[in-house]
Amino acid sequence: MKITSLTTYEVPPRWLFLKIETDEGITGWGEPVIEGRAATVAAAVEELSDYLIGQDPRNIEDLWTVMYRAGFYRGGPITMSAIAGIDQALWDIKGKALNVPVHELLGGRVRDSIRVYSWIGGDRPSETAAAAKDAVERGFSAVKMNGTEELQYVDSWDKVERCLANVQAVRDAVGPNIGIGVDFHGRVHKPMAKVLIKELEPYKLMFIEEPVLSEHASSLLDVMRNTPTPIALGERLYSRWDFKDFIASGAVDIIQPDPSHCGGITEARKIAHMAEAYDVALALHCPLGPIALASCLQIDAGCYNAFIQEQSLGIHYNESNDLLDYIQDPSVFSYESGMVKIPNGPGLGIEVNEDYVKERAATGHRWRNPVWRHADGSFAEW
Template identity: 50%
Template sequence: MRIARIETFQVPPRWLFCRVETDDGLVGWGEPVVEGRAEVVRAAVEVAAEHLLGADPLRIEDHWQVLTKGGFYRGGPVLSSAVAGLDQALWDIAGQAYGVPVYALLGGPVRDRVRMYTWVGGDEPAEITDSVGAAVAAGFTAVKMNGFGRIGRAATAADLAGLVDRVAAARAVLGADRDVAVDFHGRVAWPTAPRAIAAIADLHPLFVEEPLPPEYGHQLSRLTAGPVPIATGERLYSRTDFLPALTAGIAVAQPDLSHAGGISEVRRIGALAETFDVPLAPHCPLGPVALAASLQVDFATPNVLIQEQSMGIHYNTGNDLLDYVADPTPFRFVDGYAQRTETPGLGVTLDEAAVRAADGRDAGWRNPLWRHPDGSLAEW
């Protein structure tokens, strides 16, 4: 069996899929994308395909080593994301070739279902109340919300009061038996981060996500000593990126299966995190293949806490996760949990006709550019 063909498809709302086909007809899918830079990752996949075409698809680890270390320059979000999608597709092929789900190839299942959370929006407490109420009605036991919109380098009293009001509105709906995670999105600067975390401590967030941009990881240890669990990792791309964050005392590691080297590397990140007694909450505001790959890791990894998913998220205007899926069964959540299935490979069947028809309709999503009142660039 040899790899005969590799294709990529850039589709709305902001996703990139890759399709790897073997000479005996097996097809594996992956999702290699950096949100806002899909075209760049697409080019990186095309370069990586030079190594894979004609090769044995089942030599997954050897391909991962060559694609990540075979060039003199290595690492970074573009290369790691290109490798991630191809790695997902190769695991998909391997599962189909052996007739088992990918989690079986990773050592077998350690759980029968995975707890999921959903993102909720709203700038005002009343909007948060409505959004969280809808999530609870849909069966979710956990939600995630943004802590701030655009914010200056030092929070005002009004900024902090608004944060508390919004999180309190979520907590009021959730009660004591459900969870709210609060995403700072790397938007706050050091003077604000400890004050903001302290302000919501009594509301018992499941975790505060990305309280600082990743380049300021050396400051994390000054935040992790407090009572609020700190999570980070969506902009960390390897074990070596995660090691300083783990030694700094983060409570939750959030690798992204489409950024951090795919199933192969996230599995290793999970094992590294386990040596620190740190659980995983894989980051996944993306499409169906990324989520399917995440779930395969979740089912086989002991230290998984919870899984993100993107259905209904505000990015998905015009197209949502199920629009490209032929069988939605893997993504039917029961009481806020994804159920384990026995489908070989990644466990998801894409609607290939829909994917091909959508290719080229993505105009190229870009994240907003925000500025402070003085005209300087603000973190989005």
């Protein structure tokens, strides 16, 4: 079997899909994207195609190694996201060729389903209590919300109180036994992160996510180690080499690699198993489309330390198209009692609606992060 072509499709709301075709008529799908840089990742996929056309798609480990190591400059969000989507599509092809789900090729399942959580609210975390209650009524047992709006390096106490009031409203709405994740989204700098982590302790959170940007986390390790609240991070780390020091530090309780950003199924599994050796939990990052979610679930199936899965159904970014729009059988992601079953179909376990993908790719997108500013006019982290 030989790879004959790679085709990318930019589709709303902010996704990039990849189709890899072979000379035996078996095709695979992947989702290589950095949100806000879809066209750049598509260009990287095209450049990497030089290593792939004419090669056997089943030699996944060797192809991954060539894509990563044959470039003198390695890693980073663009290259690793391009490799990620290609890797997902290669696993999809191999599973389809053997008529088994990807998780069977990775050693089989340790679970039949996994808990999922629902995003509540938008970029600015107000009026989230009603959304949290609605999510629980729809069967979710965990939710995640943004913790703050813009925060200066050192900011006023009313910003802290606003965060606490928002979290308190959600806790009051859903009761004591629903998991609440609070995402700082990299908006918070070290001086305020120390304050917020301490003040949020009484709310018995499921986790605090990305308390500071990963490049600043080393200055906060003692605070992260000593809070009773689990600390999660990793969506902006792109390889096992990026993760290794955080995992070994003892300050991170949950890692969140994104299999559409961190080199795909191949690399995400290596990161997950490295974390397991340190008794660190896995909660794969996935505010993306159906191919990304299917890839996550194939990894979750065989990773003992996976405990919950992010998914994007109804997330505030999905204004034009939603998670289920691009697949033939939406029931593959049906949620029940806050859980989703591991797909058992061949490959990634989903069938992409290619005609609809092409139709929406004609519209495309040019999604960009919002640009926020502080009251003094300086740039504010989003």
